[in-house]
Structure formats: C-alpha cells, structure tokens
Amino acid sequence: MSGIDYSYFINTRSARRRPALTREITKRQYGGHKDHISLAEGVPNEITFPFESITVNLKDGQTFAIKGQELAAALQYIPSQGYPPLLKQVKEFTRRLHRPPAWDKCDTIITNGSQDGMSRVLEMILDDNDTMLVQNPYYAGTAAIVKPLNVNVIGIDQDESGIQPRKLVEALENCKKYTEEGGGKMPKVMYLNPTASNPSGTTMPTDRKIEIYRICCEYNIIILEDDAYYFLHFLDRQPDSFLSIDTEGRVIRLDSMSKVLSSGLRLGWLTGPRKLVEQIEIHISSSILHSSVLSQVIMENLFRKWGINGLVSYFEKVAAFYRVRRDFTIASMEKHLKGLCEWDVPSGGMFVWFKVLGVSDVYDMLLTRGLRKHITFIPGQNYMADPTAACNYVRASYSKASMKQIDKAMRILAELIREEHLLLRRKLDGLEENLIIRHT
Known part of the structure; x- marks a missing residue:
C-alpha cells in the first residue's frame, strides 16, 4: 500500500x-x-x-x-x-x-x-x-x-x-x-x-x-x-x-x-x-x-x-420486502411485455433494466407519448456513457408504486410499444411509397 x-x-x-x-x-x-x-x-x-x-x-x-x-x-x-x-x-x-x-x-x-x-x-x-x-x-x-x-x-x-x-x-x-x-x-x-x-x-x-x-x-x-x-x-x-x-x-x-x-x-x-x-x-x-x-x-x-x-438483520428484512416486489414486477412483465421486451432478472436493488424490441430509440415514446398515457419510465439514454446515442433500453422502478399500479403501468407500456411499432411501420411504408413515386 x-x-x-x-x-x-x-x-x-x-x-x-x-x-x-x-x-x-x-x-x-x-x-x-x-x-x-x-x-x-x-x-x-x-x-x-x-x-x-x-x-x-x-x-x-x-x-x-x-x-x-x-x-x-x-x-x-x-x-x-x-x-x-x-x-x-x-x-x-x-x-x-x-x-x-x-x-x-x-x-x-x-x-x-x-x-x-x-x-x-x-x-x-x-x-x-x-x-x-x-x-x-x-x-x-x-x-x-x-x-x-x-x-x-x-x-x-x-x-x-x-x-x-x-x-x-x-x-x-x-x-x-x-x-x-x-x-x-x-x-x-x-x-x-x-x-x-x-x-x-x-x-x-x-x-x-x-x-x-x-x-x-x-x-x-x-x-x-x-x-x-x-x-x-x-x-x-x-x-x-x-x-x-x-x-x-x-x-x-x-x-x-x-x-x-x-x-x-x-x-x-x-x-x-x-x-x-x-x-x-x-x-x-x-x-x-x-x-x-x-x-x-x-x-x-x-x-x-x-x-x-x-442492523444487518433489519437490512435483510428490507431486502426481502424489495425481493417480493421484484418478483411481482417480473411476473407482470411476463404477462404484458413478453415478446415486446427482453430482460434479465435483477439480483437486487429497486430496478428492472430491459430492452424494447423493434424500437431503436425509446426517448420520445416514453417522455412524450408515455406521459400522455400517465405512465413514467426512464429512457436508457440517461444511464449511458454516451447519452446522445439512440437507446432502446428502459429503467423501471418497483420500489414505491403499489402492486396494482405496477401491473397497470406494464399493461399500458405494452400498448404504447405496440402503437410505436405501428407508427414506425407507417413511417416506413410512407418512405417506401415516396421512393416508388420518385422512380416512376
């Protein structure tokens, strides 16, 4: 030393x-x-x-x-x-x-x-x-x-x-x-x-x-x-x-x-x-x-x-409290987000970190359209070494919201992702249509 x-x-x-x-x-x-x-x-x-x-x-x-x-x-x-x-x-x-x-x-x-x-x-x-x-x-x-x-x-x-x-x-x-x-x-x-x-x-x-x-x-x-x-x-x-x-x-x-x-x-x-x-x-x-x-x-x-x-015994009780909430959140995600997102089960803490499939950047989806639906998640850009790059990850906290609220938020998020897929599909179709018109 x-x-x-x-x-x-x-x-x-x-x-x-x-x-x-x-x-x-x-x-x-x-x-x-x-x-x-x-x-x-x-x-x-x-x-x-x-x-x-x-x-x-x-x-x-x-x-x-x-x-x-x-x-x-x-x-x-x-x-x-x-x-x-x-x-x-x-x-x-x-x-x-x-x-x-x-x-x-x-x-x-x-x-x-x-x-x-x-x-x-x-x-x-x-x-x-x-x-x-x-x-x-x-x-x-x-x-x-x-x-x-x-x-x-x-x-x-x-x-x-x-x-x-x-x-x-x-x-x-x-x-x-x-x-x-x-x-x-x-x-x-x-x-x-x-x-x-x-x-x-x-x-x-x-x-x-x-x-x-x-x-x-x-x-x-x-x-x-x-x-x-x-x-x-x-x-x-x-x-x-x-x-x-x-x-x-x-x-x-x-x-x-x-x-x-x-x-x-x-x-x-x-x-x-x-x-x-x-x-x-x-x-x-x-x-x-x-x-x-x-x-x-x-x-x-x-x-x-x-x-x-x-003190350590008390901390173990606190961890057990959050573990139950983690398990419920993962079950809710399995119910609503399976096929739409991918995630690993967190080994502790208060958050689930997951990838949204078929969406390259979740920022506007979450902080514009998501807020209109009265749900709040944090887009992954906020946690990346390069916060300017597009990111398809999301952080969800299970620490404070009620179990009922967590399940509702996951259900609405699933609706939001499907709507985002539809918007992206329409944009892509519009681009393809413009290309066809220009070449005819």
Whole structure:
C-alpha cells in the first residue's frame, strides 16, 4: 500500500486546499481535557437553542430520547470527519463486514449520503480533459457530477457479471496508445456500482472483482466503489466487496443508509486510503463543515440499540420486502411485455433494466407519448456513457408504486410499444411509397 503515490490522484485544485485553523481546533477540542478552557471557537451557546429533547419511536416498539449533553452535541458543530461516537461504530461495522487487508492504513469519514462522498472523490481526482472509466450503463447521478468537470467518460460494457475484463483491457490499451502519441492522459479512476447495480440490477461476483482489481493495479487506477445497494441484494450470501480484496490501497468505498434506513437522513460514509480521506476531509471542512449531526446521533443510537447484528438483520428484512416486489414486477412483465421486451432478472436493488424490441430509440415514446398515457419510465439514454446515442433500453422502478399500479403501468407500456411499432411501420411504408413515386 505504501508504494502508491497518492499525490497522482489529487488534482492541482484539490492540492491547494489547506485545513482551516478553526476546524482543526474543533477537532482537538473533541475528546480534549475536561478542564481545558477555550475562547477560540465561534460556536453558539447551546443554552440559546429552543430544543429540550428529541424522542425517536421505532416501529419495533423501542424508543430513545436525545437530550442533555447528547442533544447539545447533536445541535452543535463537530469535527469534519464526523460525530466521534458514530465514527467509532461505523469503523467497527466496516472492519467486521469487509475485513480489509490493509485496514490499518485506511480511514473513514461521514458523508451526506454516498452522492456527497462520490462528488468529493471525483472533484479531488479529476482535472479538465482527464479520462474516467465507468460501467456502461451507469448511475445517472455520477454523470451529473462529472459533466461540469469537462472529462472524457469511457463506458465499459457489462454482461450478467458486470463489466467485462476483456473490454476494460481493450479500452485501457487504446488509452495507452493514444497517450503515448501525445493525445491524452491515462484514466486515474473507475466508477463501479457492483451490488444490485443501478440501473441494470447486476451484482459482480467475487472472481470478476478479483480480475477487475488486478487490471486496475496493473494500470494504476483508483476504484470508486459506490455500494449504495450493498444490503439490497437477493443472493444467498453477502457479496464480497472490492474493499475486502484491496491489498494495495486503491479502493475508495462509499456506503449509504439511504436505501435501508432513510434517504432523508442523508447519511453515509467513505472508507479509503488515509491520505485521500484526509484530503476529502479538508474539502468538507471548507464547504459544509461536517455532515448533519442530528442524523449521525440518531444512527449512533441505532447502533447501540440494535448492534451490528441487529442492523444487518433489519437490512435483510428490507431486502426481502424489495425481493417480493421484484418478483411481482417480473411476473407482470411476463404477462404484458413478453415478446415486446427482453430482460434479465435483477439480483437486487429497486430496478428492472430491459430492452424494447423493434424500437431503436425509446426517448420520445416514453417522455412524450408515455406521459400522455400517465405512465413514467426512464429512457436508457440517461444511464449511458454516451447519452446522445439512440437507446432502446428502459429503467423501471418497483420500489414505491403499489402492486396494482405496477401491473397497470406494464399493461399500458405494452400498448404504447405496440402503437410505436405501428407508427414506425407507417413511417416506413410512407418512405417506401415516396421512393416508388420518385422512380416512376
């Protein structure tokens, strides 16, 4: 791990960041000597806050109250790395679940969900005209982050096991040739969503991860492992993570509680090489100071109430809930879309990714004629490395709509596709008729 030059993965803009003295003082004050007197920090006095206590009632009948010193901490500024009691719990949670080979060289920071962490990482690594690798299709939120960064995005095609190693090597060798000719730079980072991928629903098996990891070591690439659906898989065992096989220190892992506890809490964490985590901490300290403390205190109470095993058990129940909805959605598609579309059964997550047969581009069909029929699906262009190319894929979410609504939407979609086939047939007939008239 010590052999990696991490300065290569910190761009010029990020390297210019410096820790703020006030943030450093806040970090030192936490856990400092109880008799220490500080007149340094410009923090409000908790006496002026109007909150006496906050009570949280859980669906399992348990309850906890946030009050006294804990409430004061929940409503006050904290170190940018996170609420220390939660940070301790999260580190132990990560260590026990993933057993990272180089854990002593890693660090963790609390983020406002995985999107926040992803944004910090990509803004740290990427410069103008840099190249990054993504799985194709890939999460649209990542595209939103990189678009203003002015970078070249290379999509690596997937199969049922995730990105294909052969395609990855081909892309890297092409980049290498182009770079040697003076035309660009080698990719420094690859974005992967390996468990129940959004939008494809694919989960990458361990042997494929090992192969991908080996290639990234060979070409000196950081793996950005965005695993927001890590606990929403429908497999017999918990997948191994890239972090769990990271012997060199080239994985930055993003975890999120948005899909399994609450999206509104905006709570996640980032784990990776200490040098890079420290750089991200400086960025956070100069922007939002730290993630929401109240959310962190609520999460820390859940750790104490349920423990690691209790949390994992709860996540398994959430996954079981979505598995039933997945099964119903697939059955509905079999009933209404068989012969019109093709799909693989997702191994987890909240989405079905499917191809519409006989239609080369679904964009107008869905977002013009589909909306008129009061159904909404996302066209596949939104998730492709090249969003300008025609695409016949669709993403459907089964997470929130009722079973009755899902079935109705699939039935109407089938009608829409048949109408699209008819429109295309009429256009083709019209073109053929014009050709005949011109030649007679």
